[in-house]
Amino acid sequence: MNNLIKSSNPNTEKLELLQLIEEKQRRQKLNPLNYFNCYSPIRHEKQIEFHEAEQPMRVLLWGNRVGKTEAGGMEAAYYLTDTHPHRKVGPQIEGWISSPSFDLQLDGTQKKLERYLGDQIEHVDYLRGNIWKNVRIKKTGSLATFKSYEQ
Numbered sequence: 001m002n003n004l005i006k007s008s009n010p011n012t013e014k015l016e017l018l019q020l021i022e023e024k025q026r027r028q029k030l031n032p033l034n035y036f037n038c039y040s041p042i043r044h045e046k047q048i049e050f051h052e053a054e055q056p057m058r059v060l061l062w063g064n065r066v067g068k069t070e071a072g073g074m075e076a077a078y079y080l081t082d083t084h085p086h087r088k089v090g091p092q093i094e095g096w097i098s099s100p101s102f103d104l105q106l107d108g109t110q111k112k113l114e115r116y117l118g119d120q121i122e123h124v125d126y127l128r129g130n131i132w133k134n135v136r137i138k139k140t141g142s143l144a145t146f147k148s149y150e151q
Contacts, residue, residue: 005147011120032116033077047071051078052086072097073112080142094143101150102131110146 028035044067050058051074055138060068075084076097083088097113099105110132114121127133127146135144 026105030116032118033074033081033083044070047074051075051084054087062098069112073116074110075111077113077116080117080137080140080144082140082142090140091144092141095143096147097144098147098149100148102127102146102148105146106131107150113144 004020040064047067047070050060050071057120060071062068076090076095077082078112079089079093079095097105097109099109104120112134117135117137120139121135122141123134123136124132132146134146
């Protein structure tokens with residue numbers, strides 16, 4: 001890999017650098033769970049601490065816009081795909097994913113899960129429109145059911 005940037009031609013170096021950037025983006029898109037801190041220049045240490053915590057029950061009680069939905073989406077994807085880097089969970093699980101409302105689910109949690117699960121999704125049942133009711137994962141057969149706690 002070191003030989004990729006040792007060209008004396010600046011145009012060749014730029015082309016090689018562009019190819020490396022495109023390959024990094026391709027890998028991030030293919031498996032975003034491996035690159036979750038690559039989407040932001042800021043490392044979210046609290047998210048990492050949350051994922052590494054050994055307690056069986058963990059709760060995200062953070063302020064606004066600090067990554068609760070992102071961390072929750074990653075955690076759900078880790079569990080559904082049996083790829084959690086810090087605990088054994090699978091191989092097949094069933095669980096609930098809850099949101100304050102189904103509209104917030106569509107714009108928040110569901111969008112995150114779509115990005116993290118990508119082509120690992122085998123089947124989706126819809127509640128209405130594009131709002132997920134259930135999602136099943138190909139490799140593991142795991143099932144997530146979506147709930148809303150709106151009254």
